[in-house]
Amino acid sequence: MRVSLSLILITILALVISFAKAYDPSPLQDFCVATDDIKIGGAVFVNGKFCKDPKQAKAEDFFFSGLNKAGNTNNDVKSNVTTVNVDQIPGLNTMGISLVRIDYAPYGQNPPHTHPRATEILVLIEGTLYVGFVSSNQDNNRLFAKVLHPGDVFVFPIGQIHFQVNIGKTPAVAFAGLSSQNAGVITIANTVFxxxxxxxxxxxxxxxxxxxxxxxxxxxxxxx
Structure with missing residues:
Protein backbone atom coordinates (compact mmCIF):
# COMPACT_ATOMS: atom_id res chain seq x y z
CA MET A 1 0.00 0.00 0.00
CA ARG A 2 1.43 3.36 -1.01
CA VAL A 3 1.96 5.85 1.78
CA SER A 4 1.10 9.42 0.85
CA LEU A 5 3.69 12.20 1.11
CA SER A 6 1.34 14.20 3.34
CA LEU A 7 1.12 11.32 5.82
CA ILE A 8 4.91 11.06 5.94
CA LEU A 9 5.22 14.80 6.54
CA ILE A 10 2.60 14.68 9.31
CA THR A 11 4.48 11.82 10.98
CA ILE A 12 7.79 13.69 10.82
CA LEU A 13 6.13 16.83 12.16
CA ALA A 14 4.64 14.87 15.07
CA LEU A 15 8.08 13.49 15.95
CA VAL A 16 9.62 16.96 15.82
CA ILE A 17 6.89 18.40 18.03
CA SER A 18 7.23 15.55 20.52
CA PHE A 19 10.97 16.19 20.88
CA ALA A 20 10.36 19.95 21.04
CA LYS A 21 8.23 19.20 24.10
CA ALA A 22 11.02 17.11 25.64
CA TYR A 23 11.37 16.68 29.36
CA ASP A 24 14.10 19.31 29.62
CA PRO A 25 12.93 22.96 29.64
CA SER A 26 12.83 24.55 26.20
CA PRO A 27 15.60 27.12 25.53
CA LEU A 28 14.75 30.79 25.24
CA GLN A 29 17.89 31.66 23.29
CA ASP A 30 19.77 30.34 20.24
CA PHE A 31 22.19 28.39 22.43
CA CYS A 32 23.65 28.35 25.92
CA VAL A 33 27.03 26.62 25.74
CA ALA A 34 27.88 24.97 29.06
CA THR A 35 31.11 25.88 30.82
CA ASP A 36 32.80 24.95 34.10
CA ASP A 37 34.57 28.30 34.20
CA ILE A 38 32.27 30.68 36.07
CA LYS A 39 34.80 33.47 35.60
CA ILE A 40 33.94 33.77 31.93
CA GLY A 41 32.28 37.09 31.30
CA GLY A 42 28.52 36.93 31.03
CA ALA A 43 28.26 33.42 32.51
CA VAL A 44 24.71 32.58 33.58
CA PHE A 45 23.59 29.53 35.59
CA VAL A 46 20.95 27.68 33.54
CA ASN A 47 19.51 24.20 34.19
CA GLY A 48 22.46 22.87 36.17
CA LYS A 49 25.17 24.42 34.02
CA PHE A 50 26.88 27.77 33.67
CA CYS A 51 26.63 29.23 30.17
CA LYS A 52 29.44 31.20 28.64
CA ASP A 53 29.02 34.42 26.73
CA PRO A 54 27.41 33.48 23.38
CA LYS A 55 29.99 35.63 21.60
CA GLN A 56 32.67 33.22 22.82
CA ALA A 57 30.95 30.13 21.41
CA LYS A 58 32.79 28.23 18.67
CA ALA A 59 32.11 25.30 16.36
CA GLU A 60 33.93 22.89 18.69
CA ASP A 61 31.24 23.53 21.33
CA PHE A 62 28.75 21.70 19.08
CA PHE A 63 31.02 18.90 17.87
CA PHE A 64 31.98 15.37 18.91
CA SER A 65 34.08 12.81 17.05
CA GLY A 66 34.41 9.09 17.64
CA LEU A 67 31.03 7.36 17.30
CA ASN A 68 32.47 5.39 14.39
CA LYS A 69 34.65 3.49 16.89
CA ALA A 70 33.39 0.39 18.69
CA GLY A 71 33.31 0.52 22.48
CA ASN A 72 35.15 -1.98 24.68
CA THR A 73 32.77 -4.85 25.50
CA ASN A 74 35.28 -6.79 27.59
CA ASN A 75 33.30 -6.56 30.84
CA ASP A 76 30.77 -8.51 32.90
CA VAL A 77 27.75 -7.56 30.77
CA LYS A 78 29.61 -7.72 27.42
CA SER A 79 28.38 -4.33 26.25
CA ASN A 80 29.55 -0.72 26.12
CA VAL A 81 27.61 2.53 26.02
CA THR A 82 29.34 5.54 24.45
CA THR A 83 27.45 8.59 25.67
CA VAL A 84 27.23 11.91 23.85
CA ASN A 85 25.45 14.31 26.19
CA VAL A 86 26.06 17.81 27.51
CA ASP A 87 29.29 16.67 29.16
CA GLN A 88 30.72 15.75 25.75
CA ILE A 89 29.06 18.50 23.68
CA PRO A 90 28.65 21.68 25.76
CA GLY A 91 26.41 23.15 23.07
CA LEU A 92 23.70 20.60 23.95
CA ASN A 93 22.98 22.55 27.14
CA THR A 94 19.24 23.43 27.28
CA MET A 95 18.59 21.60 23.97
CA GLY A 96 16.79 18.60 25.52
CA ILE A 97 18.49 15.88 23.47
CA SER A 98 21.47 13.51 23.64
CA LEU A 99 22.78 10.41 21.89
CA VAL A 100 24.44 7.09 22.67
CA ARG A 101 26.16 4.34 20.74
CA ILE A 102 25.76 0.86 22.21
CA ASP A 103 28.06 -2.02 21.30
CA TYR A 104 27.19 -5.60 22.26
CA ALA A 105 29.50 -8.60 22.12
CA PRO A 106 27.80 -11.87 21.13
CA TYR A 107 25.21 -12.63 23.83
CA GLY A 108 26.05 -9.37 25.58
CA GLN A 109 23.38 -7.18 27.12
CA ASN A 110 22.55 -3.69 28.26
CA PRO A 111 21.04 -4.88 31.56
CA PRO A 112 17.69 -3.67 32.97
CA HIS A 113 17.88 0.06 33.71
CA THR A 114 15.89 3.29 33.56
CA HIS A 115 16.48 6.83 32.37
CA PRO A 116 14.81 9.11 34.93
CA ARG A 117 14.77 12.13 32.63
CA ALA A 118 14.30 10.83 29.10
CA THR A 119 12.41 8.74 26.60
CA GLU A 120 14.75 6.70 24.40
CA ILE A 121 14.39 5.82 20.72
CA LEU A 122 16.80 3.11 19.53
CA VAL A 123 17.72 2.04 16.00
CA LEU A 124 19.64 -1.18 15.38
CA ILE A 125 22.48 -0.92 12.86
CA GLU A 126 24.10 -4.36 13.04
CA GLY A 127 23.19 -7.73 14.57
CA THR A 128 20.05 -9.01 16.27
CA LEU A 129 18.69 -7.71 19.56
CA TYR A 130 15.94 -8.82 21.92
CA VAL A 131 14.67 -5.62 23.54
CA GLY A 132 11.85 -4.60 25.82
CA PHE A 133 10.47 -2.53 28.66
CA VAL A 134 8.14 -3.24 31.58
CA SER A 135 5.26 -0.89 32.35
CA SER A 136 4.49 0.44 35.82
CA ASN A 137 2.63 -1.27 38.65
CA GLN A 138 -0.41 0.77 37.64
CA ASP A 139 -0.37 -1.06 34.29
CA ASN A 140 0.25 -4.48 35.89
CA ASN A 141 3.94 -4.58 34.91
CA ARG A 142 3.31 -5.66 31.35
CA LEU A 143 6.33 -6.63 29.21
CA PHE A 144 6.59 -5.02 25.76
CA ALA A 145 9.32 -6.83 23.83
CA LYS A 146 10.49 -7.39 20.25
CA VAL A 147 13.36 -8.97 18.33
CA LEU A 148 15.08 -6.27 16.28
CA HIS A 149 16.97 -6.60 13.02
CA PRO A 150 19.09 -3.93 11.26
CA GLY A 151 16.96 -0.88 10.49
CA ASP A 152 14.35 -1.66 13.17
CA VAL A 153 13.43 0.99 15.73
CA PHE A 154 12.07 0.64 19.27
CA VAL A 155 10.99 3.22 21.84
CA PHE A 156 11.50 3.00 25.62
CA PRO A 157 9.16 5.42 27.46
CA ILE A 158 10.63 7.73 30.08
CA GLY A 159 11.25 6.13 33.46
CA GLN A 160 10.35 2.57 32.38
CA ILE A 161 12.73 -0.30 33.16
CA HIS A 162 14.13 -1.57 29.85
CA PHE A 163 16.88 -3.77 28.42
CA GLN A 164 18.60 -4.98 25.25
CA VAL A 165 20.21 -8.39 24.69
CA ASN A 166 22.31 -9.51 21.73
CA ILE A 167 20.83 -12.88 20.82
CA GLY A 168 23.14 -13.40 17.85
CA LYS A 169 26.55 -15.00 17.43
CA THR A 170 28.07 -11.78 16.04
CA PRO A 171 28.56 -8.30 17.55
CA ALA A 172 25.64 -5.86 17.45
CA VAL A 173 25.59 -2.07 17.22
CA ALA A 174 22.75 0.33 17.99
CA PHE A 175 22.34 4.10 18.25
CA ALA A 176 19.77 5.76 20.49
CA GLY A 177 18.45 9.28 20.92
CA LEU A 178 17.25 10.52 24.31
CA SER A 179 14.95 13.42 25.06
CA SER A 180 17.26 15.04 27.61
CA GLN A 181 20.67 16.68 27.51
CA ASN A 182 21.52 14.50 30.53
CA ALA A 183 19.13 11.55 30.67
CA GLY A 184 20.75 9.83 33.65
CA VAL A 185 20.81 6.07 34.09
CA ILE A 186 19.83 3.78 36.97
CA THR A 187 20.99 0.20 36.43
CA ILE A 188 18.64 -1.87 38.58
CA ALA A 189 20.98 -4.60 39.86
CA ASN A 190 23.86 -2.21 40.56
CA THR A 191 21.59 0.26 42.31
CA VAL A 192 19.78 -2.26 44.53
CA PHE A 193 22.64 -4.61 45.38
Missing part, protein backbone atom coordinates in the same frame (compact mmCIF):
# COMPACT_ATOMS: atom_id res chain seq x y z
CA UNK A 194 25.53 -2.19 45.03
CA UNK A 195 24.32 0.83 47.00
CA UNK A 196 26.78 2.68 49.22
CA UNK A 197 26.34 1.95 52.09
CA UNK A 198 24.59 -1.38 51.39
CA UNK A 199 20.86 -1.79 51.96
CA UNK A 200 20.12 -4.07 54.90
CA UNK A 201 20.13 -7.65 53.47
CA UNK A 202 17.03 -8.52 55.48
CA UNK A 203 15.13 -5.78 53.65
CA UNK A 204 16.16 -7.03 50.21
CA UNK A 205 15.61 -10.67 51.17
CA UNK A 206 11.97 -9.90 51.99
CA UNK A 207 11.50 -7.64 48.96
CA UNK A 208 12.88 -10.16 46.46
CA UNK A 209 11.73 -13.28 48.32
CA UNK A 210 15.32 -14.56 48.54
CA UNK A 211 17.37 -16.20 51.23
CA UNK A 212 19.35 -13.55 53.10
CA UNK A 213 22.61 -15.33 52.27
CA UNK A 214 21.82 -15.04 48.56
CA UNK A 215 21.33 -11.29 49.04
CA UNK A 216 24.64 -10.99 50.87
CA UNK A 217 26.34 -12.82 48.02
CA UNK A 218 24.78 -10.47 45.47
CA UNK A 219 25.79 -7.41 47.50
CA UNK A 220 29.35 -8.71 47.57
CA UNK A 221 29.35 -9.12 43.78
CA UNK A 222 28.00 -5.61 43.14
CA UNK A 223 29.95 -3.85 45.89
CA UNK A 224 31.40 -0.54 44.66
Missing amino acids: GSNPPINPEVLAQAFQLDVNVVKDLEAKFKN
Whole structure:
Protein backbone atom coordinates (compact mmCIF):
# COMPACT_ATOMS: atom_id res chain seq x y z
CA MET A 1 0.00 0.00 0.00
CA ARG A 2 1.43 3.36 -1.01
CA VAL A 3 1.96 5.85 1.78
CA SER A 4 1.10 9.42 0.85
CA LEU A 5 3.69 12.20 1.11
CA SER A 6 1.34 14.20 3.34
CA LEU A 7 1.12 11.32 5.82
CA ILE A 8 4.91 11.06 5.94
CA LEU A 9 5.22 14.80 6.54
CA ILE A 10 2.60 14.68 9.31
CA THR A 11 4.48 11.82 10.98
CA ILE A 12 7.79 13.69 10.82
CA LEU A 13 6.13 16.83 12.16
CA ALA A 14 4.64 14.87 15.07
CA LEU A 15 8.08 13.49 15.95
CA VAL A 16 9.62 16.96 15.82
CA ILE A 17 6.89 18.40 18.03
CA SER A 18 7.23 15.55 20.52
CA PHE A 19 10.97 16.19 20.88
CA ALA A 20 10.36 19.95 21.04
CA LYS A 21 8.23 19.20 24.10
CA ALA A 22 11.02 17.11 25.64
CA TYR A 23 11.37 16.68 29.36
CA ASP A 24 14.10 19.31 29.62
CA PRO A 25 12.93 22.96 29.64
CA SER A 26 12.83 24.55 26.20
CA PRO A 27 15.60 27.12 25.53
CA LEU A 28 14.75 30.79 25.24
CA GLN A 29 17.89 31.66 23.29
CA ASP A 30 19.77 30.34 20.24
CA PHE A 31 22.19 28.39 22.43
CA CYS A 32 23.65 28.35 25.92
CA VAL A 33 27.03 26.62 25.74
CA ALA A 34 27.88 24.97 29.06
CA THR A 35 31.11 25.88 30.82
CA ASP A 36 32.80 24.95 34.10
CA ASP A 37 34.57 28.30 34.20
CA ILE A 38 32.27 30.68 36.07
CA LYS A 39 34.80 33.47 35.60
CA ILE A 40 33.94 33.77 31.93
CA GLY A 41 32.28 37.09 31.30
CA GLY A 42 28.52 36.93 31.03
CA ALA A 43 28.26 33.42 32.51
CA VAL A 44 24.71 32.58 33.58
CA PHE A 45 23.59 29.53 35.59
CA VAL A 46 20.95 27.68 33.54
CA ASN A 47 19.51 24.20 34.19
CA GLY A 48 22.46 22.87 36.17
CA LYS A 49 25.17 24.42 34.02
CA PHE A 50 26.88 27.77 33.67
CA CYS A 51 26.63 29.23 30.17
CA LYS A 52 29.44 31.20 28.64
CA ASP A 53 29.02 34.42 26.73
CA PRO A 54 27.41 33.48 23.38
CA LYS A 55 29.99 35.63 21.60
CA GLN A 56 32.67 33.22 22.82
CA ALA A 57 30.95 30.13 21.41
CA LYS A 58 32.79 28.23 18.67
CA ALA A 59 32.11 25.30 16.36
CA GLU A 60 33.93 22.89 18.69
CA ASP A 61 31.24 23.53 21.33
CA PHE A 62 28.75 21.70 19.08
CA PHE A 63 31.02 18.90 17.87
CA PHE A 64 31.98 15.37 18.91
CA SER A 65 34.08 12.81 17.05
CA GLY A 66 34.41 9.09 17.64
CA LEU A 67 31.03 7.36 17.30
CA ASN A 68 32.47 5.39 14.39
CA LYS A 69 34.65 3.49 16.89
CA ALA A 70 33.39 0.39 18.69
CA GLY A 71 33.31 0.52 22.48
CA ASN A 72 35.15 -1.98 24.68
CA THR A 73 32.77 -4.85 25.50
CA ASN A 74 35.28 -6.79 27.59
CA ASN A 75 33.30 -6.56 30.84
CA ASP A 76 30.77 -8.51 32.90
CA VAL A 77 27.75 -7.56 30.77
CA LYS A 78 29.61 -7.72 27.42
CA SER A 79 28.38 -4.33 26.25
CA ASN A 80 29.55 -0.72 26.12
CA VAL A 81 27.61 2.53 26.02
CA THR A 82 29.34 5.54 24.45
CA THR A 83 27.45 8.59 25.67
CA VAL A 84 27.23 11.91 23.85
CA ASN A 85 25.45 14.31 26.19
CA VAL A 86 26.06 17.81 27.51
CA ASP A 87 29.29 16.67 29.16
CA GLN A 88 30.72 15.75 25.75
CA ILE A 89 29.06 18.50 23.68
CA PRO A 90 28.65 21.68 25.76
CA GLY A 91 26.41 23.15 23.07
CA LEU A 92 23.70 20.60 23.95
CA ASN A 93 22.98 22.55 27.14
CA THR A 94 19.24 23.43 27.28
CA MET A 95 18.59 21.60 23.97
CA GLY A 96 16.79 18.60 25.52
CA ILE A 97 18.49 15.88 23.47
CA SER A 98 21.47 13.51 23.64
CA LEU A 99 22.78 10.41 21.89
CA VAL A 100 24.44 7.09 22.67
CA ARG A 101 26.16 4.34 20.74
CA ILE A 102 25.76 0.86 22.21
CA ASP A 103 28.06 -2.02 21.30
CA TYR A 104 27.19 -5.60 22.26
CA ALA A 105 29.50 -8.60 22.12
CA PRO A 106 27.80 -11.87 21.13
CA TYR A 107 25.21 -12.63 23.83
CA GLY A 108 26.05 -9.37 25.58
CA GLN A 109 23.38 -7.18 27.12
CA ASN A 110 22.55 -3.69 28.26
CA PRO A 111 21.04 -4.88 31.56
CA PRO A 112 17.69 -3.67 32.97
CA HIS A 113 17.88 0.06 33.71
CA THR A 114 15.89 3.29 33.56
CA HIS A 115 16.48 6.83 32.37
CA PRO A 116 14.81 9.11 34.93
CA ARG A 117 14.77 12.13 32.63
CA ALA A 118 14.30 10.83 29.10
CA THR A 119 12.41 8.74 26.60
CA GLU A 120 14.75 6.70 24.40
CA ILE A 121 14.39 5.82 20.72
CA LEU A 122 16.80 3.11 19.53
CA VAL A 123 17.72 2.04 16.00
CA LEU A 124 19.64 -1.18 15.38
CA ILE A 125 22.48 -0.92 12.86
CA GLU A 126 24.10 -4.36 13.04
CA GLY A 127 23.19 -7.73 14.57
CA THR A 128 20.05 -9.01 16.27
CA LEU A 129 18.69 -7.71 19.56
CA TYR A 130 15.94 -8.82 21.92
CA VAL A 131 14.67 -5.62 23.54
CA GLY A 132 11.85 -4.60 25.82
CA PHE A 133 10.47 -2.53 28.66
CA VAL A 134 8.14 -3.24 31.58
CA SER A 135 5.26 -0.89 32.35
CA SER A 136 4.49 0.44 35.82
CA ASN A 137 2.63 -1.27 38.65
CA GLN A 138 -0.41 0.77 37.64
CA ASP A 139 -0.37 -1.06 34.29
CA ASN A 140 0.25 -4.48 35.89
CA ASN A 141 3.94 -4.58 34.91
CA ARG A 142 3.31 -5.66 31.35
CA LEU A 143 6.33 -6.63 29.21
CA PHE A 144 6.59 -5.02 25.76
CA ALA A 145 9.32 -6.83 23.83
CA LYS A 146 10.49 -7.39 20.25
CA VAL A 147 13.36 -8.97 18.33
CA LEU A 148 15.08 -6.27 16.28
CA HIS A 149 16.97 -6.60 13.02
CA PRO A 150 19.09 -3.93 11.26
CA GLY A 151 16.96 -0.88 10.49
CA ASP A 152 14.35 -1.66 13.17
CA VAL A 153 13.43 0.99 15.73
CA PHE A 154 12.07 0.64 19.27
CA VAL A 155 10.99 3.22 21.84
CA PHE A 156 11.50 3.00 25.62
CA PRO A 157 9.16 5.42 27.46
CA ILE A 158 10.63 7.73 30.08
CA GLY A 159 11.25 6.13 33.46
CA GLN A 160 10.35 2.57 32.38
CA ILE A 161 12.73 -0.30 33.16
CA HIS A 162 14.13 -1.57 29.85
CA PHE A 163 16.88 -3.77 28.42
CA GLN A 164 18.60 -4.98 25.25
CA VAL A 165 20.21 -8.39 24.69
CA ASN A 166 22.31 -9.51 21.73
CA ILE A 167 20.83 -12.88 20.82
CA GLY A 168 23.14 -13.40 17.85
CA LYS A 169 26.55 -15.00 17.43
CA THR A 170 28.07 -11.78 16.04
CA PRO A 171 28.56 -8.30 17.55
CA ALA A 172 25.64 -5.86 17.45
CA VAL A 173 25.59 -2.07 17.22
CA ALA A 174 22.75 0.33 17.99
CA PHE A 175 22.34 4.10 18.25
CA ALA A 176 19.77 5.76 20.49
CA GLY A 177 18.45 9.28 20.92
CA LEU A 178 17.25 10.52 24.31
CA SER A 179 14.95 13.42 25.06
CA SER A 180 17.26 15.04 27.61
CA GLN A 181 20.67 16.68 27.51
CA ASN A 182 21.52 14.50 30.53
CA ALA A 183 19.13 11.55 30.67
CA GLY A 184 20.75 9.83 33.65
CA VAL A 185 20.81 6.07 34.09
CA ILE A 186 19.83 3.78 36.97
CA THR A 187 20.99 0.20 36.43
CA ILE A 188 18.64 -1.87 38.58
CA ALA A 189 20.98 -4.60 39.86
CA ASN A 190 23.86 -2.21 40.56
CA THR A 191 21.59 0.26 42.31
CA VAL A 192 19.78 -2.26 44.53
CA PHE A 193 22.64 -4.61 45.38
CA GLY A 194 25.53 -2.19 45.03
CA SER A 195 24.32 0.83 47.00
CA ASN A 196 26.78 2.68 49.22
CA PRO A 197 26.34 1.95 52.09
CA PRO A 198 24.59 -1.38 51.39
CA ILE A 199 20.86 -1.79 51.96
CA ASN A 200 20.12 -4.07 54.90
CA PRO A 201 20.13 -7.65 53.47
CA GLU A 202 17.03 -8.52 55.48
CA VAL A 203 15.13 -5.78 53.65
CA LEU A 204 16.16 -7.03 50.21
CA ALA A 205 15.61 -10.67 51.17
CA GLN A 206 11.97 -9.90 51.99
CA ALA A 207 11.50 -7.64 48.96
CA PHE A 208 12.88 -10.16 46.46
CA GLN A 209 11.73 -13.28 48.32
CA LEU A 210 15.32 -14.56 48.54
CA ASP A 211 17.37 -16.20 51.23
CA VAL A 212 19.35 -13.55 53.10
CA ASN A 213 22.61 -15.33 52.27
CA VAL A 214 21.82 -15.04 48.56
CA VAL A 215 21.33 -11.29 49.04
CA LYS A 216 24.64 -10.99 50.87
CA ASP A 217 26.34 -12.82 48.02
CA LEU A 218 24.78 -10.47 45.47
CA GLU A 219 25.79 -7.41 47.50
CA ALA A 220 29.35 -8.71 47.57
CA LYS A 221 29.35 -9.12 43.78
CA PHE A 222 28.00 -5.61 43.14
CA LYS A 223 29.95 -3.85 45.89
CA ASN A 224 31.40 -0.54 44.66
